[in-house]
Amino acid sequence: MRISEVRLANNIGAHFRALWLVKGKRRVSDTGAEAILAAKGVPVIDPQEILSRPYRKNEEICLPPEPIPYSESLEKKEIPCHRFSRRFSPVVGLSQVQLITNSVVRSTLPQAVLDKATDNTVNEDERVKEAILHAHLLDSHQEKLPRIIDxxxxxxxxxxxxxxIPLSRKNKTLTYQLLLLLDQIVPExxxxxxxxxALxxxxxxxxxxxxxxxxxxxxxxxxxxxxPQLLHAEEIKLLEVEPMPDIYPLSPFINxxxxxxxxxxxxxxxxSGFYHPHTIFIHHNQPRMPHKEDNFCGISLLYAFSHAAAYAKEILKIEEGDLEKPVVLQVVHINRQHYHLGVFQLNTLNLTGSTKNVFWTQPWEILFGKCxxxxxxPVLEGYNPRVFSLLKGLHAQK
Structure with missing residues (x-):
């Protein structure tokens, strides 16, 4: 065993308390400023006259009531329920989620989005690169990161x-800065x-x-x-003859x-009923990509359907059946540098009927290669400007 030198160490908390005990007894010295001001005719006011006095323990303080947190009462029911949460991962991928949500898939984004996905300027690309560096490297926030077991x-x-910097903070910081930049590009x-x-x-x-x-x-x-709805009544009617994927012998509720x-x-x-859903941003905060691309797209469809259906049921008060006016919702699914964009149109809440919902998707994009x-x-390599261009196309929809 190697003999090492013993070094003295100070407890930071005890050191601070001892320093506070000494410095806290110091008195404010009289600089003579009050006498000089009084000699020149400048009135001097006691700070106690303009500052509010502190509250005492025996006084009743009228403060606004704290918001009551949502408490979910779980009761045992007679009918079982299949619950889909963030832990659910489709085994078959997008085909399985299509059967769950009664949706058909288009392999490209709507033309209205692609038309507004203009090329980025040099200034826009530089600001996106700065946002990536700030979110992934230059943030001063530090936390204990989870162990990675390979x-x-x-x-x-x-x-x-x-x-x-935890991955959840990286994704939120980057998404928020990109939204600020998009708001400057799209004034409306x-x-x-x-x-x-939002849950x-x-x-x-x-x-x-x-x-x-x-x-x-x-x-x-x-x-x-x-x-605005992308498919109208005649086009929605044509979807009834479009076949759905077959995953037999597996069930759509597997996993x-x-x-x-x-x-x-x-x-x-x-x-609020005065605001309508425009785009939802999903952050899949995992240090590694555990899903294949098809599974990742299936999770995007599941999130888009749940938010659109909840809006139709809670805000529009539509309990079941087909919708007179479809609900259109855009989704951006993010995990580190992987970005998946899609557009969903909710046509019906009947998950086994002939009327089908529609989901426009495309292969995921890689925002950057290494940061x-x-x-x-700090080094940033492999920046892909097409991701921000597609985000502009989604943000410009109205």
Missing amino acids: VINKPGWVDKLEYG AAERQLVED TQITLKHSDRLIQMNHRAAFILSSPTPL SRAQWNYSLNDRYGVT CYEAAR
């Missing part, structure tokens, strides 16, 4: 604890409302089963005017265990 490449090896977007960490819950019937979707969006962007204790309270993240420190210098 059982394939490093079996039995446990990495040391590291401190840094200033009237929209942004809600953070949505919806309960529906699927043939002889009961399903419940409980999803939280990192941001919900709402607009005073609803998005979703039925639960007996649940709540039937439906709610939408935005309670890290090299030789103590």
